[in-house]
Amino acid sequence: MTRGSAAARLSLFYAAVFAVVGVHLPFWPLWLKDRGLSAAEIGLVVACAYFARIAVLPLIGAVVDRRGDRRLPIVVLSGLAAVAWLLFEPAQGLPAIAVVTVLTAAAFAGILPVGDSLAMMTVSAHRLDYGRVRLWGSLSFILAASLVGRLLMHEPPAILLWLVSGLLAVTALVSLALPDRRVPAVERHAAPAMPLLRQPAFLLFLAAAALNQAAHTVYYSFATIHWKAAGLSDETIGLLWSEGVVAEILLFLFSNRVVNRVGPAGLLLAAGLGGALRWLLLGATTELGWIVPAQLLHAATFGCAHLAAMHFLQRAVPPGLAVRAQGLHAAVAVGLIPGLVTPLSGYLYDSVGGGAFLAMAALSGGCAVAAAALVRRWKGGVLEV
Secondary structure, three states, X not given: OOHHHHHHHHHHHHHHHHHHHHHHXXXXXXXXXXXXXXXXXXXXXXXXXXXXXXXXXXXXXXXXXXXXXXXXHHHHHHHXXXXXXXXXXXXXXXXXXXXXXXXXXXXXXXXXXXXXXXXXXXXXXXXXXXXXXXXXXXXXXHHHHHHHHHHOOOOOOOHHHHHHHHHHHHHHHHHOOOOOOEOOXXXXXXXXXXXXXXXHHHHHHHHHHHHHHHOOHHHHHHHHHHHHHOOOOHHHHHHHHHHHHHHHHHHHHOHHHHHHHHHHHHHXXXXXXXXXXXXXXXXHXXXXXXXXXXXXXXXXXXXXXXXXXXXXXXXXXXXXXXXXHHHHHHHHHHHHHHHHHHHHHHHHHHHHHHHHHHHHHHHHHHHHHHHHHHHHHOOOOOOOO
């Protein structure tokens, strides 16, 4: 496979999977609200998705690392998620919706961690710029969020279910063309992942990443509802989500240069500091004149944190533990901690509305503290496990 072909196949995969995210992340709370759920119940449903990830990601990581391949698991998980999503159609009430959420989240949870592991293997083998491959996912997110924002001006939220399921089916088909890279057999029997959790540098990384992810819970669950209640149109809200991703794309365009200059730990520090400012602004006002610049900080809170995670895991973790380390990161930083915080964010939003963003600013401050400690402790090498 040529260098250009490998880059194109990875880019197409990211475009497909982030089209799903671009429909789901900004607008799924509207579907949940349309089914009659309160803000607190929406928080509980979102938390169910986080906890499903915690349960399945270590298992998925262990199975994939033992198999050695990455492509087939991505195809299978995408297809299962597409089918499972259709179960939302008959689901009515909190218990039924929560059960289907667990099923869909369990299927979807492994797609990006396994895909990112495959991408980093391919990037290393072909000397690609990861950020320039990954930015096609961000462009797809923008297109999906913008188009769906316009669509919802004329269609009910019920259409979101069919869009997500259809795009997951497209992801499964696109994944068939992914590079079929495999971990050599000698690396498949590497030491168990648990010793990673005894490494102070890895724990600091997990803490910073988890606090940064947790700080996004009010934004992911309630920003659309909050802005809509303030009088902003669905189209404007879609553009605001897209604006944040444009800032992320600009960062990804220069990702190699930025990572080489700042380092993964420095990028996590930037994510924490940027988050503290972003959530303070969003908690203080719903005026577009302030929301627009606050959304540019998505380049820090998501873009810097994502690049930090991918490059830290690539540099610090032995190859035979790659998917399990991705799974630990996804289970703890993207699952457990945000899952614990999300129900609280629902109750906070019910109680104080946009003031809930101020609590998120404190979590971002904690991310900055942990990242600063990581800067001092980790010198960029592979951790001994």
